[in-house]
Amino acid sequence: MTPPRERRRRGADGLPAAPRFDLPRRGSVRRAQMITTYGVGSLVAVDNESFIVSGIDKAHHSWQLDEAPIIHEHRLARVLGVRHFRLPPASDDGSKDGVRVRRFPLWHSCPQCRSLQHVKGFNPPPGKNICTKCDDEPLVPSRFVVACEDGHLDDFPYWKWLHRGNREEGATGHCGGQMSLAFSGRSASLRSIVVSCTCGVPAVSMEGAFRRSALGDLKVRCEGKRPWLEGAPAEFCSKSPRTLQRGSSAVWQPVLKSALSIPPWSDGLADKLAEHWEDLRGYSSRMEIEIYLKGAFRGDDSVSVDAVMDLLAAEQEEDPTPEGGADVGAANRHQALRRQEYEQLSAGNALRDKGREEQFVCEPPVSDISVLSPYGVDRTMLVKRLREVRALKAFTRIADPETSSEGHEAALSLSPTDWLPAMEVHGEGVFVRLDEHRLDNWAESVAVAARVERMRANHDRLLRERATDPAEVPPSPATPRMVLLHTLAHALINEWSLEAGYPAGALRERLYTDDTMAGFLVYTATSDSAGSLGGVVAQGEPTRLAKALHSALQRATWCSADPLCIETRSSGAGGTNLAACHACAMLPETSCEYNNILLDRALLIGTPDDRQVGFFAHVLE
Known part of the structure; x- marks a missing residue:
């Protein structure tokens, strides 16, 4: 995020246009970042200042329709229980009011006098973040915050960290001294960050603050604070707070839900x-x-x-919930969305039968697809036009959204709203469906089932550890069919990024895997120059796709980390991968639906000891 350049706002009549609300402007980010990187509840750094993005309770007053238009996606809106979506307001020369932010963290230090205290203690003038005692020296926000897995966020308890074990039994209240923060400069470790107080207690470094039990040992409990929600009361929380770096990705991770039109x-x-x-x-x-x-x-x-x-x-x-029936659950509702998309991608929707307003054009290739038969490809479709809506449903802290239950999700607003922030992407892609009969025969192998069961067990354990309610732990989606299709999609994206000139971050996978689905969609995920130019669709022609598949499988037979990679019995977060690393099967996390877990390239090409584990081993022979 960068501060905006000096400029004058002008209205339709050419005269300077004042914002609807007279609030200071602190910086600008792209619209897409308001969904994926700097959404509600995230921390944003602007020069020497730090802010937290406010909730959407009052956004309908400040997000004007001409700058934050309404987005409709009927199927996704019904699943998420809202009426529509809103595109975050633009940040350009003609924009007026943008997204609200609040200063956070509130504890700051002065690099000149080294004072460490609440920002109000420095008595800065309104709208500024300076130390008035040190010739307007800019203050530095705290590098550390505390958060819990239920999404609560608070300032790091410097006073308790410094005065641990140095108070008389039964003493209450603060010592009345002035704390200071100094950097010894001896190393880049936390040992060089030293906190001291004028009351005379021994100085303490920040070493050990990131231990899982560091704050619990000091009897520091989560206060249940939600600083991104104005006027939000503190909630009771039984989770143990954790120390995090202010700029860490663990502080904020979006929970995104998407659907194709x-x-x-x-x-x-x-x-x-x-x-x-x-x-x-x-x-x-x-x-x-x-x-x-x-x-x-x-x-x-x-x-x-x-x-x-x-x-x-x-x-x-x-409607996945029949009238008078019980709610089938969020996971089943989203799976129903995928099943509808899978059926449409398999059936197709030719442009000649539709008008210009049609947002979904999917046609079979003109040439014969029999060349793909050795690879087990049952059908391939050229998706010449598609529209995807991605909505920010909630966010998580510390735990990944893909490896946690919905109990970890933190809300975007204090009270329920009938809309959610979202963005839309127009692009193109290639849909590939494998032969389910051949997949089932291959999945019956004892060796295949054993490899996938190892990943599934590790993933289930990870889900149980991070679940709020052990009785509502979602099952791992790992099956032989799912892991194979997931790894194959990664291999194909890597191949196209090398051979077709597409950056891997500009392509995205969309998996369709369960007992009735066996396919995946690789499509453009950006609206810039790597967007809908026909290049991805061209890769879906059977002859070219067959060459790409063969080349991708050949590349998968070797990794620079072999033999350790292909022979490993556990890799990735919590052991949720097998033969997969950043040198062979992993992608930029924006391109993967599962944060680079549940991958195993051995299911594509086999292992040195057993080639038949690989679904495509016969092709390579």
């Missing part, structure tokens, strides 16, 4: 009906719907009764 929701009609769904669901007859549409869309012939009735019927059919 697929028929019948991809032609733009559903967007026109966005404000009328609640009324339309109340009608059961064609005549009632026709009368309503004539009143709501007077003079607009593009909204036909038949099309609306088809959408209502599709919504009823797609």
Whole structure:
């Protein structure tokens, strides 16, 4: 994040345009970063200052529609329980009001007088962060914060850390001294950061502050604070707080949910009906719907009764929770979304049958796909046009979203809202589906099942350790089919990044794996020059795809970390990988749905001792 350059805001009449709210501007980030990097609850560094992004409780007042337009994605909105999504406001020369932030952490130090205290103790003037005793020396925010796995965040307890074991039994209150923070400069370790106090207690370094039990040993408990939510009361929390670096990725990780726009929701009609769904669901007859549409869309012939009735019927059919039935759970609702996408990707949706507004165009290749038969590819589809909406549902701290239960998720607002921040990506991709019969025969191998069971057991253990409620631990998705497709998608993305000129970070995987699905989609994940230019679709032509698959498998047979990589019995976070490392199978984490876990290239090409473990071993022979 960089501070904005000096500029004058101008309105439509050419005169300077004042912001709607007279608040100081501190910096700017890209819209996509407000979903993936600097979302609600994250810490943002601007020059010598640090801020936390505020919640969305009052965002509907400051996010103007011309700068933060509404995004509609009917299927995803129903699953997440909201009406629509909002694109975060832009930050350019014509922008007015942006995203609200609050100063955090509140403990600062002065590099000149070395004083360490709450920022109010320095008595800075409004809007500035300086030490008034040291000729306006800029203050330095605390490098350390404390957080817990339930998402709470607080300042590091410097006073308790320094005065541990140096107080008389039964003494209460602070010592009344002035703390200071000094850097010895002897090394770059935490031992060089020394905290002292004028009350005379021995100085203490920050060494050991990052131990898991460091704060618990001092009887420091989580205060349940949520500084990103204005006026939020402290919650009771039984979790042990952990010390983190202010800029660590463990301080904030987004919980993103996404969906592709697929028929019948991809032609733009559903967007026109966005404000009328609640009324339309109340009608059961064609005549009632026709009368309503004539009143709501007077003079607009593009909204036909038949099309609306088809959408209502599709919504009823797609609803994973039948009327009068029990809620099937968040995981099943999202899996239902994937299953609908899988069916549409397999069936296709030709451009010649649709209009210009169609956001999903998926066609089979013109040439014969029999060249892909040795690789077990049952179908390949060229997705020439797609739209994906990614919504920020919540966020986590310390624990990864993919390895935790939903009990760890911290809310974006103090009270429920009918919208969530989101972004949309338009691009292209290639869908590959493998032969399920051949997959099932291969998965029956004892050696294959043993390798996957090892990963699944480690992943299950990791989930149990990080679960809030042991009774609601989500099962690991690791199966032979899932691990194979996941690793194959990584191998193909790496191959295209080398041969087709696409950076690996510009491509993304989307897996479709369960007992009824066996495919994956590789598509562009950016809207810049690496976006929808036809290059990815060109890679999906059968002859070219066969060459790419063969080359990717050949590359997978060797890793610079071999033989350690191919022979390892456990790797990755918590032992959730086998033969996979950054030199062979891993991708930038923005490209992977599972944060680079549940990977094993041995399932592609086999091991030195047993080639038949590899699904594609016969091709390489």
